[in-house]
Amino acid sequence: MALSSPLPSGAAPYLRIAGVTKLFGSFSALKEISLAINAGEFVCFLGPSGCGKTTLLRAIAGLDVQTTGRIEQAGRDISRLPPSERDFGIVFQSYALFPNLTVVDNVGYGLRSRGMKRAAIAARVGELLQLVGMPESGAKYPAQLSGGQQQRVALARALATSPGLLLLDEPLSALDARVRVRLRHEIRGLQRRLGVTTVMVTHDQEEALTMADRIVVMNHGTVEQIGTPSEIYRKPATAFVADFVGTMNFLTAVHAGSGQVRFAGQSFSCAADGLAADTPIYLCIRPEDVAVRNVGASTVNVVRVEIASLDFLGSFCRATLRPAGAGSNGEEIVADFSINLMRDLGLGAGHSLSVALPPDRLRVYPRG
Amino acid sequence: MPRMSRDDLVMRSGIVVLAAWMLVSVALPLWALLSKSFQDRQQEFVGLANYIRYFSTPALFASVGNSFFVAIVATAIVLPLAFVYAYALTRSCVKGRGVFQALALIPILAPSLLPAISLIYLFGNQGLLKPLLFGGSIYGPSGIIIAQVFYCFPHAMMILVAALAMADARLYEAADALGASKPRIFFTVTLPGAKYGLVSAGFVIFTLVMTDFGIAKVIGGRYNVLATDIYKQVIGQQNFEMGAVVGMVLLAPAIVAFTADRIVQRRQVALLSARAVPLVPKPSPARDWTLFVYCLVIGGLIFGVLAVAAWGSLIKFWPYNLSLTLGNYAFDNFDTNGWGSYWNSLHLAAWTAVLGTAIIFTGAYLIEKTRGFAVGRVLAQLLAMLPLAVPGLVLGLGYIFFFNARGNPLGFLYATLAILVVNSIAHFYTVSHLTATTALKQLDAEFESVSASLKVSVLRTFWRVTVPVCLPSILDIAIYMFVNAMTTVSAVIFLYSTDTKLASIAVVNMDESGFTAVAAAMAMMIVGTSAAVKLAQLGLTYLLAGRLQAWRQR
Ligand SMILES: Nc1ncnc2c1ncn2[C@@H]1O[C@H](COP(=O)(O)OP(=O)(O)O)[C@@H](O)[C@H]1O
Numbered sequence: 001m002a003l004s005s006p007l008p009s010g011a012a013p014y015l016r017i018a019g020v021t022k023l024f025g026s027f028s029a030l031k032e033i034s035l036a037i038n039a040g041e042f043v044c045f046l047g048p049s050g051c052g053k054t055t056l057l058r059a060i061a062g063l064d065v066q067t068t069g070r071i072e073q074a075g076r077d078i079s080r081l082p083p084s085e086r087d088f089g090i091v092f093q094s095y096a097l098f099p100n101l102t103v104v105d106n107v108g109y110g111l112r113s114r115g116m117k118r119a120a121i122a123a124r125v126g127e128l129l130q131l132v133g134m135p136e137s138g139a140k141y142p143a144q145l146s147g148g149q150q151q152r153v154a155l156a157r158a159l160a161t162s163p164g165l166l167l168l169d170e171p172l173s174a175l176d177a178r179v180r181v182r183l184r185h186e187i188r189g190l191q192r193r194l195g196v197t198t199v200m201v202t203h204d205q206e207e208a209l210t211m212a213d214r215i216v217v218m219n220h221g222t223v224e225q226i227g228t229p230s231e232i233y234r235k236p237a238t239a240f241v242a243d244f245v246g247t248m249n250f251l252t253a254v255h256a257g258s259g260q261v262r263f264a265g266q267s268f269s270c271a272a273d274g275l276a277a278d279t280p281i282y283l284c285i286r287p288e289d290v291a292v293r294n295v296g297a298s299t300v301n302v303v304r305v306e307i308a309s310l311d312f313l314g315s316f317c318r319a320t321l322r323p324a325g326a327g328s329n330g331e332e333i334v335a336d337f338s339i340n341l342m343r344d345l346g347l348g349a350g351h352s353l354s355v356a357l358p359p360d361r362l363r364v365y366p367r368g
Numbered sequence: 369m370p371r372m373s374r375d376d377l378v379m380r381s382g383i384v385v386l387a388a389w390m391l392v393s394v395a396l397p398l399w400a401l402l403s404k405s406f407q408d409r410q411q412e413f414v415g416l417a418n419y420i421r422y423f424s425t426p427a428l429f430a431s432v433g434n435s436f437f438v439a440i441v442a443t444a445i446v447l448p449l450a451f452v453y454a455y456a457l458t459r460s461c462v463k464g465r466g467v468f469q470a471l472a473l474i475p476i477l478a479p480s481l482l483p484a485i486s487l488i489y490l491f492g493n494q495g496l497l498k499p500l501l502f503g504g505s506i507y508g509p510s511g512i513i514i515a516q517v518f519y520c521f522p523h524a525m526m527i528l529v530a531a532l533a534m535a536d537a538r539l540y541e542a543a544d545a546l547g548a549s550k551p552r553i554f555f556t557v558t559l560p561g562a563k564y565g566l567v568s569a570g571f572v573i574f575t576l577v578m579t580d581f582g583i584a585k586v587i588g589g590r591y592n593v594l595a596t597d598i599y600k601q602v603i604g605q606q607n608f609e610m611g612a613v614v615g616m617v618l619l620a621p622a623i624v625a626f627t628a629d630r631i632v633q634r635r636q637v638a639l640l641s642a643r644a645v646p647l648v649p650k651p652s653p654a655r656d657w658t659l660f661v662y663c664l665v666i667g668g669l670i671f672g673v674l675a676v677a678a679w680g681s682l683i684k685f686w687p688y689n690l691s692l693t694l695g696n697y698a699f700d701n702f703d704t705n706g707w708g709s710y711w712n713s714l715h716l717a718a719w720t721a722v723l724g725t726a727i728i729f730t731g732a733y734l735i736e737k738t739r740g741f742a743v744g745r746v747l748a749q750l751l752a753m754l755p756l757a758v759p760g761l762v763l764g765l766g767y768i769f770f771f772n773a774r775g776n777p778l779g780f781l782y783a784t785l786a787i788l789v790v791n792s793i794a795h796f797y798t799v800s801h802l803t804a805t806t807a808l809k810q811l812d813a814e815f816e817s818v819s820a821s822l823k824v825s826v827l828r829t830f831w832r833v834t835v836p837v838c839l840p841s842i843l844d845i846a847i848y849m850f851v852n853a854m855t856t857v858s859a860v861i862f863l864y865s866t867d868t869k870l871a872s873i874a875v876v877n878m879d880e881s882g883f884t885a886v887a888a889a890m891a892m893m894i895v896g897t898s899a900a901v902k903l904a905q906l907g908l909t910y911l912l913a914g915r916l917q918a919w920r921q922r
């Protein structure tokens with residue numbers, strides 16, 4: 001595990017996961033996972049399908065108990081407790097709404113068994129439906145609701161008992177794109193207002209980047225990186241994270257020692273500490289970080305390129321650049337040029353120009 | 369180990385109770401039968417002696433060949449007949465498909481004895497159409513086979529309808545686009561698609577014929593088959609040990625067929641992808657009219673067989689006085705139990721339906737939804753599948769040995785209605801269990817997780833959500849149990865007492881005593897009751913889909 005944001009000093013984490021592993025037969029779905037989540041935080045587990053996100057979420061809920069390791073919630077060891085003795089609300093990808101109960105009965109389902117009075121239940125359910133923006137739909141059945149509405153009912157039901165922890169397993173993935181974007185904001189707004197500590201599982205990086213306070217990037221049952229969305233995007237700790245989140249150039253290069261990297265017959269300076277000389281590496285840069293303006297004699301890491309092709313993508317163009325020193329079958333650099341820039345400099349396919357790879361935007365990862 | 373919640377504890381205890389129930393009502397009786405077949409009359413272990421005697425006595429051994437013969441011939445006749453019928457129902461635009469399907473299901477509502485009785489009316493010693501046999505006799509293999517074809521037809525048809533209904537239209541469009549001829553499409557797309565259905569239907573029919581008792585008893589004459597041999601050994605000669613051996617000999621092919629069928633069905637699952645496009649048949653006058661005539665003939669024959677029995681039951685004195693009477697329904701004039709047998713059957717069917725459905729559905733729920741406890745769940749599942757492989761006669765015989773054994777604390781059940789209920793639930797367990805499991809698998813897998821997170825007990829969710837949502841399937845199970853308990857002969861023939869004689873057994877007895885018309889009348893009572901219950905189910909299902917369960921509407 002690489003970068004990890006330190007906790008605010010003094011505050012004990014609300015949820016602490018220490019050395020959690022999960023075996024399905026001989027297959028390890030989770031390998032020594034450790035992380036901490038603060039009270040009131042919105043954390044996303046992000047990773048490709050099958051990397052163990054759901055498994056970790058279900059371990060937190062107690063639905064599939066971990067093989068080894070410890071889970072603490074609010075200072076209490078809950079590792080071996082059955083789900084019914086833990087404190088969480090959960091929304092599944094399928095929503096799992098009870099089809100034969102009305103919206104009101106679904107939302108109030110957990111309240112009846114707590115010995116609440118009828119009137120108190122009705123008031124609480126009304127409040128929750130208001131909260132999720134569906135005050136009129138109480139008498140309907142789930143089958144009569146749209147996907148987005150079902151999602152909200154599931155959320156209201158999970159929040160009804162005021163749990164300390166809200167768990168969401170891919171809650172938006174069954175919805176179409178437009179509704180998904182709107183619900184992102186609604187869920188986040190709701191979470192802020194209630195201040196409920198929330199863990200959301202998603203394989204959609206955009207969802208994680210826009211919603212989360214912190215993101216836990218997972219791969220093959222391990223944590224690759226934990227950090228804020230901007231840390232994850234700006235400073236991916238591993239090649240996997242760099243590749244999985246956003247778009248990234250992976251340039252085959254060699255570390256020459258003392259912060260110098262050789263690529264396309266040229267030397268580039270960057271912060272590559274702790275690597276021995278002659279280590280094969282990937283030199284990485286995001287397409288939007290390739291600088292075109294103000295590239296002059298004093299600029300470092302300048303490389304002469306030819307624009308091999310241009311793809312118009314609406315608000316910007318994605319350019320494929322061929323470094324002059326790399327030959328015709330050498331590696332290409334992908335760069336995003338704003339429409340503004342294209343117009344100002346009069347760029348087009350076939351043109352040659354000088355671009356810079358700013359040292360503070362370069363990332364280096366060992367190769368092989 | 370994680371700590372168990374109260375729910376976990378309740379559900380695991382439930383599984384243990386279920387497994388214990390299945391052990392007592394299925395496994396231990398089978399074990400008793402198996403051990404009996406290795407003992408002599410003094411209950412001493414004699415190894416294979418009984419088996420050696422069985423296989424070296426030609427009179428006994430001949431029945432093996434006879435049973436196989438009628439089973440194979442009947443299967444070979446039923447399969448093509450039912451296939452074309454099912455094809456007409458699913459792949460053509462024949463008018464009145466619903467009526468034809470209902471018509472073909474009639475035999476399921478009747479005891480297997482009924483077609484045998486009808487055949488006797490038509491071709492028996494005093495049969496109306498006897499001259500058509502040119503001196504031949506209906507009593508024997510031909511009678512058995514014809515009656516079995518009638519009795520097994522709906523079972524084969526249902527499996528084949530299910531197999532043919534699952535067709536992917538895209539395959540046919542592709543074949544059409546490639547310019548394949550109609551016969552070519554039939555042999556390269558349709559038949560392979562229904563392959564597993566055909567194999568499965570074959571195994572089911574083979575087992576049904578092999579293990580059926582009623583038909584061979586009524587119309588078999590001197591033609592011995594395994595099912596009648598067991599009866600003769602046990603009831604006629606009180607030779608329980610030899611009865612047990614015949615039982616084991618009957619069990620063997622049933623288990624082989626069952627295992628083969630399970631393997632085939634497992635293959636079938638993967639056959640149809642989720643993206644398949646359902647096939648909608650297009651009209652084709654020549655084909656549709658041919659198939660219509662075919663359905664009319666087959667459906668007419670099936671209805672005719674029922675009608676002959678109904679008519680026979682109303683005839684004063686066949687074949688000399690053909691005037692109509694209700695006298696044959698005055699059962700008290702012909703049999704000491706009289707109408708009592710009918711009421712017993714009604715009691716048995718009601719108890720079996722209510723108790724059986726409760727046990728089977730709850731059991732399937734526990735097996736499906738209990739967290740952890742893999743050992744218990746797998747064991748319970750195996751025990752739930754076992755009864756399908758066990759012929760009713762074999763199970764019934766096992767009950768004699770198990771419940772009648774000295775020192776069995778459950779011995780008090782012997783010769784009560786209760787043992788008939790327990791036996792009927794066990795006998796028809798598996799099909800209902802599979803229905804329940806299929807229904808439960810269609811529910812969202814996370815209902816239990818949600819209710820645990822809301823701290824609602826699983827029992828409450830079972831009662832408030834699972835049961836209401838599965839109500840149509842639960843109704844299906846109840847009706848299936850009722851109709852089968854009403855019509856069965858084989859399992860209960862060894863277990864009834866004078867107080868608990870059943871309608872279906874009364875049919876056998878009255879036929880034995882020569883009161884064929886009375887036997888037909890009692891059989892008609894069974895058919896009528898089954899049909900009434902089935903109609904009630906249709907009505908209720910209609911109501912459930914509409915007003916009673918408004919949430920089903922979108
Ligand atoms: N009950 C199970 N038995 C066996 N393997 C499982 C089980 N549940 C999950 N897995 C495996 O564990 C891995 C992680 O699964 P999961 O946590 O569901 O991934 P995801 O990150 O997509 O949510 C997958 O490879 C999956 O096949």
Ligand SMILES: [Mg+2]
Binds near residue numbers: 170
């Ligand atoms: Mg998942």
